[in-house]
Amino acid sequence: xxxxxxxxxxxxxxxxxxxxxxxxxxxxxxxxxxxxxxxxxxxxxxxxxxxxxxxxxxxxxxxxxxxxxxxxxxxxxxxxxxxxxxxxxxxxxxxxxxxxxxxxxxxxxxxxxxxxxxxxxxxxxxxxxxxxxxxxxxxxxxxxxxxxxxxxxxxxxxxxxxxxxxxxxxxxxxxxxxxxxxxxxxxxxxxxxxxxxxxxxxxxxxxxxxxxxxxxxxxxxxxxxxxxxxxxxxxxxxxxxxxxxxxxxxxxxxxxxxxxxxxxxxxxxxxxxxxxxxxxxxxxxxxxxxxxxxxxxxxxxxxxxxxxxx
Amino acid sequence: xxxxxxxxxxxxxxxxxxxxxxxxxxxxxxxxxxxxxxxxxxxxxxxxxxxxxxxxxxxxxxxxxxxxxxxxxxxxxxxxxxxxxxxxxxxxxxxxxxxxxxxxxxxxxxxxxxxxxxxxxxxxxxxxxxxxxxxxxxxxxxxxxxxxxxxxxxxxxxxxxxxxxxxxxxxxxxxxxxxxxxxxxxxxxxxxxxxxxxxxxxxxxxxxxxxxxxxxxxxxxxxxxxxxxxxxxxxxxxxxxxxxxxxxxxxxxxxxxxxxxxxxxxxxxxxxxxxxxxxxxxxxxxxxxxxxxxxxxxxxxxxxxxxxxxxxxxxxxxxxxxxxxxxxxxxxxxxxxxxxxxxxxxxxxxxxxxxxxxxxxxxxxxxxxxxxxxxxxxxxxxxxxxxxxxxxxxxxxxxxxxxxxxxxxxxxxxxxxxxxxxxxxxxxxxxxxxxxxxxxxxxxxxxxxxxxxxxxxxxxxxxxxxxxxxxxxxxxxxxxxxxxx
Numbered sequence: 145x146x147x148x149x150x151x152x153x154x155x156x157x158x159x160x161x162x163x164x165x166x167x168x169x170x171x172x173x174x175x176x177x178x179x180x181x182x183x184x185x186x187x188x189x190x191x192x193x194x195x196x197x198x199x200x201x202x203x204x205x206x207x208x209x210x211x212x213x214x215x216x217x218x219x220x221x222x223x224x225x226x227x228x229x230x231x232x233x234x235x236x237x238x239x240x241x242x243x244x245x246x247x248x249x250x251x252x253x254x255x256x257x258x259x260x261x262x263x264x265x266x267x268x269x270x271x272x273x274x275x276x277x278x279x280x281x282x283x284x285x286x287x288x289x290x291x292x293x294x295x296x297x298x299x300x301x302x303x304x305x306x307x308x309x310x311x312x313x314x315x316x317x318x319x320x321x322x323x324x325x326x327x328x329x330x331x332x333x334x335x336x337x338x339x340x341x342x343x344x345x346x347x348x349x350x351x352x353x354x355x356x357x358x359x360x361x362x363x364x365x366x367x368x369x370x371x372x373x374x375x376x377x378x379x380x381x382x383x384x385x386x387x388x389x390x391x392x393x394x395x396x397x398x399x400x401x402x403x404x405x406x407x408x409x410x411x412x413x414x415x416x417x418x419x420x421x422x423x424x425x426x427x428x429x430x431x432x433x434x435x436x437x438x439x440x441x442x443x444x445x446x447x448x449x450x451x452x453x454x
Numbered sequence: 455x456x457x458x459x460x461x462x463x464x465x466x467x468x469x470x471x472x473x474x475x476x477x478x479x480x481x482x483x484x485x486x487x488x489x490x491x492x493x494x495x496x497x498x499x500x501x502x503x504x505x506x507x508x509x510x511x512x513x514x515x516x517x518x519x520x521x522x523x524x525x526x527x528x529x530x531x532x533x534x535x536x537x538x539x540x541x542x543x544x545x546x547x548x549x550x551x552x553x554x555x556x557x558x559x560x561x562x563x564x565x566x567x568x569x570x571x572x573x574x575x576x577x578x579x580x581x582x583x584x585x586x587x588x589x590x591x592x593x594x595x596x597x598x599x600x601x602x603x604x605x606x607x608x609x610x611x612x613x614x615x616x617x618x619x620x621x622x623x624x625x626x627x628x629x630x631x632x633x634x635x636x637x638x639x640x641x642x643x644x645x646x647x648x649x650x651x652x653x654x655x656x657x658x659x660x661x662x663x664x665x666x667x668x669x670x671x672x673x674x675x676x677x678x679x680x681x682x683x684x685x686x687x688x689x690x691x692x693x694x695x696x697x698x699x700x701x702x703x704x705x706x707x708x709x710x711x712x713x714x715x716x717x718x719x720x721x722x723x724x725x726x727x728x729x730x731x732x733x734x735x736x737x738x739x740x741x742x743x744x745x746x747x748x749x750x751x752x753x754x755x756x757x758x759x760x761x762x763x764x765x766x767x768x769x770x771x772x773x774x775x776x777x778x779x780x781x782x783x784x785x786x787x788x789x790x791x792x793x794x795x796x797x798x799x800x801x802x803x804x805x806x807x808x809x810x811x812x813x814x815x816x817x818x819x820x821x822x823x824x825x826x827x828x829x830x831x832x833x834x835x836x837x838x839x840x841x842x843x844x845x846x847x848x849x850x851x852x853x854x855x856x857x858x859x860x861x862x863x864x865x866x867x868x869x870x871x872x873x874x875x876x877x878x879x880x881x882x883x884x885x886x887x888x889x890x891x892x893x894x895x896x897x898x899x900x901x902x903x904x905x906x907x908x909x910x911x912x913x914x915x916x917x918x919x920x921x922x923x924x925x926x927x928x929x930x931x932x933x934x935x936x937x938x939x
Contacts, residue, residue, distance in 0.1 A: 158466040174469040175674055177667065273829030284833040284843075286877075382836035427873050429833065429843060429899050 236416045241298045242434045244423055251423065258424025261417050265409070274428055279387055279404055284428045287384040289376045290314050292432040296373075298422040304408025305376070313408055316375040321360065322399040329356050334394045337361075340369040340381045343389055472670055474596055475732035477579060478589040478724070482751025491567045492576060500621070503628035507531075512890035513853040520630050526891070532814065533891075535851055537821075544810045548803055555799035557682050559791050560769075561690045565679065566746035571671050574622070574664040575730065578615055585611040589727055615665045616657070623656030669731035672744055679741050687772075689790055693745045694770035695725070695736040698779045703736075706760060718766050724756050725749035725767055735767060818924040820858065821849040822916040831933045834904075835877075840934045841901040848896070848916055850888040857919045859885045860898070865912035865932055868902040877901060885919075900932065908934050 149161040152170055160171040192198065196212055197205040226233075232253045236244075244251050263272065269280045276282040281289065290300050300314060307313040321330060336353030338344035358367065364377040371379035378386060386404070387397050409418050425431075507517035507530055514521065519528040527534040527542065534541050556563055565572060585607055586592045598604050627649045628636060639645040640653075663671050672679060686692070700719030709716035719736070726734050728749055733742040735749050753767040774784030827843035835841055850856050861883035862868055869880035880901070888894040898914075910932040917925035 171466065173467055175670060176469045176471045177670065178674065179469045271830075273827075275830035275833070282830070282833065284830060284841075285835055287836040379836065383834060383838035384836050429841065429873070430835075431873075433876070 233416060236419060241419050241422055242294050244294065244419070245434075254420040254423040255427050257417070258420035258422070258427075261413070261421050262424055265413065266421070269406075274425065279402075281386055282384070283425050284430060285384060286430040286432075287379065287382055288430070288432070289371075289373070289378055289386075291373045292426075292430055293434045294422055294426050294431070295434065297425050297431070298419065300406070301418050301422050301425075302408065302410045305406040306403060307405070307408045310408050314376060316364070316377065317403065318364070318377075318397075318401040320399060320401040325356065325360070325398070329353075330395055330398050333357050333361065334391055334398060337369065337380050337394060338389070338391065341383055341389065472667075473732060474593070475669060475730065476589045476592040476596070477730045477732075477748070478727040478752075479583055480724075480728040480748050480752045480755070482748075482754055484747035485751050488567060488576065488746065488748075492573050495568055495570075495573055496577075500625050503625065503633045509533075510853050512855075514632055516632055518629060519632070522630055533851065533853070535849065537849075538817070541810060541814070544806055548806050551799055551803045551806065553678075554685060555796060555803055557685045558687065558690055558799060559796045561686055561692050562679070562682055562743070562745040563691075565672065565682075565744035569678075569744075571663060571676070572730075572744060572746065574618075574660060575668050577618065578664040578668075579730065581614050581618070582611060585614070612661075612665070615661055619657045619660035619664065620653070622660045623653040626656050627652050669742065669744075672731060673742055679744075683741070687795070689771050689773055689793055689795070691745075691769045691771060691787075691790065692739055693735060693743060693747055693750065693767065694775060695719075695738070695767050696765070696770065696775070696778065697736070697738075700736070700766050718757070718762050720756070720760065722756055724752040728752040818926060819851040820856075820916060820918050820924060820926055821851065822860075822914065822926040822928055823847040823849075824914050824928040824930050826930050826933075832935060834935065835901065838904045839901045840904055840932075841899055842932050844898040844900060844914065844930065846894075846896050846898050846914070848886065848888055848894040850890065850892055850894065850918070852890065852918075854890045856888055856890075857885055858888050858894070858916055859883055859919065860914065860916050862900065863913045863915060865900070865902055865910060866906070868900055868912070868932070870898055870900045872899070873897055902932060902934075904934065906932075906934055908936055910934070 148163065149158055149171075151158055152168070155170060157170045157172055160169045162169070193206075194208065195210045196208040198208060199206045232250065235247075235250055236254060236257075239247065239250060244254055262270075262274065266274070270276050270283055271280070274283040281287075286292065288296070290296060290305070303310060303312045303314060305314045306317075325333065332349050332353035333356045334353070335344065335347070335350035336357050339346045339350045344350065357365075357369070361369075364375045365371055365380055366377075369380035371377045383389075385393070387393055387402055409421070413421075502518050503516065505517035506515050507528075508515055509528075513533070514528060516528065517530050519526075521528065525536045532541075553564060582592065586595050595604060595607065624640075627640075627645075631645075631649070636645060636649065640649060667675075697717075700717045702716050703719035703721040704716045705722075706720045709720060725736065726732075726749075728751070729735065730746060730748065731742045731744060733740060735743060747769070750765075750767050750769070754764040757764050757766055769787075770778070770784065771790055774790075777784055823846070825845045825847075827845060831842075833841045833843070846860065848858055848860070850858065860870075862870055869877070869882060870884055871877055871880040872884065875884075877899070880899075884898075886894055886896060902910075911929055912932055913927050913929050915925060915927035
């Protein structure tokens, strides 16, 4: 083909030498600066290969003269981020949890920090939206077994629920009534409980359950069935049922009892993270106003929890 | 076709060096027009960021400001938020259509007069003439050996270029921050790294493109000449060498010997000497011609000196060229400019502009965006009431603080409150103090009775207590569990 190269008469430029159906291509020379920039990219590439990890080896890659690694960069950036957050972290460590709501900036920081920690430590049981499921409380609603103000949530988080190795844990135990109550008595008390929240209309069976309830259940759940937070005894008159409010579920609950546990976090998470988690959970919509005035000294959580393991 | 032997080149280099272009100074109508356009465009570029515009205490007082950090774009009394970016898109579309209009009417006038590459190259060439002298002196200097004289001249020229280039980059960043503050920060070393990097890059590109690459940018780098060749038609104005009048070209002396055998072109080469891209317009229309019309000025000067009518090189359409070749006279310029194609472009251009002005006048400066939280979709409260969570973004786009009411319509028995409030005191409306020129993000809890459609449509609306009486409303869904759940 090379022998067909010729100078095009109209432009004075050489052709590349091939021809299809009379169509030829001019071989216009590249501008020199273009070639120079092409060489410059090659030089750039060589410098890059020398400075950065580039050539794959059996174990990893060549480290490059700058010893740069993406992991090292991440560590540096995390360090810088920790440093940037240090003032907020220090302030969070210093402030008692019940006073957090008074400090808008810290409060928002705590919510965001809690949101992140929740995604790591809590979603496994409570779900990513904190909506829970059967046996795992929904943290968005206004029903709290052990109390829904900031100190109460904070205590629950710190000490957990029914943690056998921990004295300050939230503890209570509902007896299993199988064998204690006859099947008919269980039917009666379940029928009565269902009338408390308006789930069923009172009838002869439920009426007979009232006395059984007063004798066996009222000590924890209260005479009116409104529950007792000191014992984590649920309010039976509301519309929220942790283990189901239908007849079958209630029968199981009465017969076998329930024993829900939650880990204590004081041996896994730092106090600041627990504080942020408490604020986040409190902010989900069901959080209650603090029982104690904001300015008061925070009471010793161990004393607030009136129950002691038997 | 096979060429004669002497046309066969055994070897041709793969690349070639730039051929030096040393345009000669010229005076004339188009040169003066170019001076005027250069003065106006450069003045706009350098002065605009320094114009002040009072917007009150809550907004910057720079007339034209692209505030990237806060995501606001200010242009005199207009303020654009990120979600109103379609105005910027509209401006870009107008710029595009404007180039279509310009190209179909007057050819590559953008390239020849107002393209920054042309304007800065023109400025740099003027500096070059000031230091090195005109064309011939420049050619001599280029060929001269390096010595003290040449080094002085080169360093002098490059310093001035670098100075201009630096101010070019320096002016650019003024559009992105408060200009007086930025100047102070820039020199005290407190400006953002991006500011220094931008100035550095723009200084380098201005220096290299305006000083050294020049016409190479137009011929090899810029896509616009290629697009324009597709957009011009036989009625677009082109800088044309009227070969039917000029040929056979010959020097004045030769032509005088046999006037009938020669045309008007005396082959004085002035059109080539003044060309900033170094082409010969007499070879016909070509990609290198940016239609700056300096060759028209040069040729007109020569024609006047030899007593011939002006316009041997002139703006001419391909249609008129055909007519003139046959001895007729071309269309008047106005008739060429106002033809269906240009009028359609102009129509599209103005209607986009008018539509944008209209929507600018109609737009509301209070905006509401509601997002229904989907995780969980609903929450059952202890008394059986159903609660849904919403995230509201209230945009107060006025540059003053305002009290904004938010209320719900079309959801019977519903009340709303925020995490700050409580359900006990919840009502059907709530108000927020929204900071000037800011987005107020707030979480809203809405509770409604258990009974009702599983998926109820209702409206969350907002209205400012002060200012225009315009508000905004969003239709959203309230979700309930299915009966029995």
